[in-house]
Amino acid sequence: MSATEAFTLKGRMATLSVLEIIDPGQLFDQLDQRLGQVPGFFDGMPLVVMPGPGVDFSQEAFAALIDGLRERGLLPVAGSGVPAAVAAAAGLGVMRNPAGHERAEKPSPANNGAATGQPPAGGRDNPRGPARRVDQPVRSGQQIYARGGDLVVTAPVSAGAEVMADGHVHIYGALRGRALAGVQGDRDARIFCQSLEAELVAVAGQYRLSEQLPGRLRGKPAMMGLQQDELQVEAL
Amino acid sequence: MARIVVVTSGKGGVGKTTTSAALAAGLAKAGYKTVVVDFDVGLRNLDLIMGCERRVVYDFVNVINGEANLNQALIRDKRVEGLEILPASQTRDKDALTFEGVQSVLEGLAENHDYIICDSPAGIERGAHLAMYFADDAIVVTNPEVSSVRDSDRVLGLLASKTRRAEQGDAPVAEHLVVTRYAPSRVGKGEMLSVEDICEILSIELLGVVPESNAVLNASNAGVPVILEDGTDAGQAYDDLVARYLGEARPQRFLNEKKGLLGRIFKG
Ligand SMILES: Nc1ncnc2c1ncn2[C@@H]1O[C@H](COP(=O)(O)OP(=O)(O)OP(=O)(O)O)[C@@H](O)[C@H]1O
Ligand SMILES: [Mg+2]
Numbered sequence: 001m002s003a004t005e006a007f008t009l010k011g012r013m014a015t016l017s018v019l020e021i022i023d024p025g026q027l028f029d030q031l032d033q034r035l036g037q038v039p040g041f042f043d044g045m046p047l048v049v050m051p052g053p054g055v056d057f058s059q060e061a062f063a064a065l066i067d068g069l070r071e072r073g074l075l076p077v078a079g080s081g082v083p084a085a086v087a088a089a090a091g092l093g094v095m096r097n098p099a100g101h102e103r104a105e106k107p108s109p110a111n112n113g114a115a116t117g118q119p120p121a122g123g124r125d126n127p128r129g130p131a132r133r134v135d136q137p138v139r140s141g142q143q144i145y146a147r148g149g150d151l152v153v154t155a156p157v158s159a160g161a162e163v164m165a166d167g168h169v170h171i172y173g174a175l176r177g178r179a180l181a182g183v184q185g186d187r188d189a190r191i192f193c194q195s196l197e198a199e200l201v202a203v204a205g206q207y208r209l210s211e212q213l214p215g216r217l218r219g220k221p222a223m224m225g226l227q228q229d230e231l232q233v234e235a236l
Numbered sequence: 237m238a239r240i241v242v243v244t245s246g247k248g249g250v251g252k253t254t255t256s257a258a259l260a261a262g263l264a265k266a267g268y269k270t271v272v273v274d275f276d277v278g279l280r281n282l283d284l285i286m287g288c289e290r291r292v293v294y295d296f297v298n299v300i301n302g303e304a305n306l307n308q309a310l311i312r313d314k315r316v317e318g319l320e321i322l323p324a325s326q327t328r329d330k331d332a333l334t335f336e337g338v339q340s341v342l343e344g345l346a347e348n349h350d351y352i353i354c355d356s357p358a359g360i361e362r363g364a365h366l367a368m369y370f371a372d373d374a375i376v377v378t379n380p381e382v383s384s385v386r387d388s389d390r391v392l393g394l395l396a397s398k399t400r401r402a403e404q405g406d407a408p409v410a411e412h413l414v415v416t417r418y419a420p421s422r423v424g425k426g427e428m429l430s431v432e433d434i435c436e437i438l439s440i441e442l443l444g445v446v447p448e449s450n451a452v453l454n455a456s457n458a459g460v461p462v463i464l465e466d467g468t469d470a471g472q473a474y475d476d477l478v479a480r481y482l483g484e485a486r487p488q489r490f491l492n493e494k495k496g497l498l499g500r501i502f503k504g
Contacts, residue, residue, distance in 0.1 A: 137439050139393025140386055156439055158389045176437070 017045060017184050018080065021065070022052040028068055035072060043073040048095050050080040057082060059089045066090040128167050138163055138177065145183075159199060168192065178202075181224075190225035192236065206231040238346035241353050242371040244395075246387025248358030250379045251416035254452055255474075256355035257285045258463035259375065262478030264319035265463075268350040271310065273341075274324035275367040276357040277332055283323045286313065287459020297325040300337030306344045315464065320349075330363040338366045360394060370400050373410045375443065379417050380428040385437055388413075392438065412443035414477065419448040420493040431491060444477030446470055447490045 021027055035042065049066065051057055057065065066076050067090075078095040079087035087094045129148030138144055138153060140160030145151075151165035154172045161177035163169055168190050169181045175193035182189030182204040189203050196217050199210050201224050208224075208231050221236035243256040253276070260272035274282035277297060283289040288311045294304035299322075306322075313319035322345070325332065345352050356367035368374065374395050378388045395409045396402055402409070415431055422428045435442050451468035455461065463474040469490065476486045 136396055137392070139396070140389040142393045142397070156437075158386075158393075158437070160386060160390065161393075 018048045018050050019069075019074075019076075020050050020052045021055055024055060024057070024061070024065065027065070028072075031072060046075045046077045048078045048080050049076050049082075049092070051082060057086060059086045062086045063090040066092065131167070132165075134163075137173075140177070157193075159197075165189070175201075180207075187226050190223055192221075192223050194221050195219050196222040196233070201231070201233075203231055208233070238349050239351050239372045240342060240346075240370050241351060241373040241375060242356055242368045243353060243375045243377060244356040244364060244368055244391050245358065245377040245384070246360060246364075246391040247379070247384045250377050250384055251414075251446070251452075252358075252377050253282050253285055253355050254456065254462065255375060255377050255414055255416065255446075256282065256353050257461040258471075258474035259478060259481070260321075260351070260353045261313070261316050261319060261461035262463045262474060263351050263353075263482075264313070264316045266478065266482060267318070269318045269348065270351040270353065271320040271322060271345050271349045272353040272355060273322040273345070274355050275333070275363055276355065277324045277328055277330050277363060278326065279357065280324035280326050282355050283311075283321060284459065285456045286311075286321050286461060288313070288321055288323075289459075292323045295323045295325040296341065297328045297332040299341055300332070300334060306341070315460075330357070330361070333363060333366050335366065335369075339370065342370050360390060364391075365394070365398060368395060368399055368409075371395070371409050372401070373412065375412050375414055376438075376440070377414050377416055378434060378438070380415060380419075380423065380430070380434060382429065385429060385434055389438055392440065411440045412481065413438060413440050414443050414446065416446040417448045418445050418490065420491060431488075442488075443480055444473060445488055445490050446473040446477070 047069070049069070062079070062082060069076050076092055078093045079090070080095045082094065084094050128150065131150040131152055132146035133152045133154065134144055135154045137155040138157045138161040140158045143162045144164070146165035146167070148166050150167035150170065151163055152170045153163060156173035157163050157171055157175050157177045157179065159176040163177070164180040164183050166182065166184045166186060169179045171179065171193040174195035174197055176197045178200040179191045179193070179198060180202040181191045185204050187204045191201055191203065196213065197219060198213065201208055203224060203226050206226060206229065214233055217233055217235055222233055223236050224231060224233050243252045243259065245252050256272050260270050264270040272282065273296065274280050283292055291311050294309035296309070298304040299306055299309050309322055311321045311323065313321065342352060354367045354371065357363040376388050376391060378384050392411060395411060399409050401407065413435065415434055418431065419428060423430045431442065431445055447469050449468065449470040451465055451470045452462050455465050462468065462470045463478070465471040466475065473490050476489065479486050
């Protein structure tokens, strides 16, 4: 027997997105469409995959689904609501009740696409993680993601750069690239910037491209957030 | 301690080699032992701009492969005391540059030079990465157009993350902006970005502005670094730029169009 432990089990971590499959037939089309607009959006995002109400998967179909997700850069780690054998055949574990007892409410597919991130397990009750602060300009080609909390950037975000947070995104400088807040589905998340020149802004999967931003706020301090499922842009 | 300076841009054809030659000649003229290294393996043209293409015997890749030593490969400039050129190979491809090879050549050069100027190839691939990796300072060369500024921004991101200083957590690479081929009249017409716009987008310190000038082509055809043509606008702009790099305060002289001879005749 060794005196020091080689490992410990550190409780439970439950900040995983749950991907509920509502319409398997359209899943990949809508996913590819979303990825076409926001490439890299899902890269490396750990997911629990859960069939929606009335959706059933054969072992082969589930394995094909998981392969398709992996090809698109997503990282399925477990299935939920599927038999253990089906999950195991696709190389996944099984999670029970990942979204607590509330079954994820059914998002309207037209608005949200098939892959809207639902709030993480118990997400609304969980305290946010620490904010991440970046003091250097975020340059074209760079991507910064504040997992589990807010992102504060005290410098400009260049065209071709991407900043993302599970919580709010604050930019004390010009936003010329892309900013995504609430990327795990927090609908209360907001984006703040000192000068709005963005290529794209998104909150909880609802996005607007630069031409859909109000011209009168171009170059002005602005705040973006959801109001009744609509991404609104306001002067600050 | 030698200072390693990379001249880089992302986008091709913006004036990196012109700037490398001018900077190296200017530093040598100021009394510093300087070597300028051509990292553009396969497309070498620093030797043409420096006017020493007929004196190339061995090159950077030969030294890396141990086929020649540094002293055999370095070409001493005939005009400026203390200026040397390490030419690139025209016959190899960029994979001939290895990480260890570049490191050992730079270490060798550092022993007896004050400044090592690395003329980067265009792009952000291997050659450009190796040219910037060991740098202490970066001269980022930009033309006043959106695509060039975007590429420079990208390169600034790499300088802040993919260099030895960044990886080892040392003080960051010192970044200096050089805007070349600047034509104030075209800025006025809205065809080009202004220096103010470029500085605002890139948010780094402006080292100098070099005007669009026939003197550059003439000098490079003659194999003379344009900074040595001190009667020309581009030559003077580079002279100011080197002085500023060395810590001297000099006003920007080329932000507004000087009327050329024709302009003076026709517009009175
Ligand atoms: N200030 C200037 N005015 C006019 N022409 C210029 C100026 N600076 C550079 N040029 C011209 O632009 C062309 C490209 O210059 P140069 O070779 O220095 O660029 P580079 O960035 O090294 O190119 P590459 O990416 O191919 O290595 C040359 O023909 C050069 O004469
Ligand atoms: Mg060149």
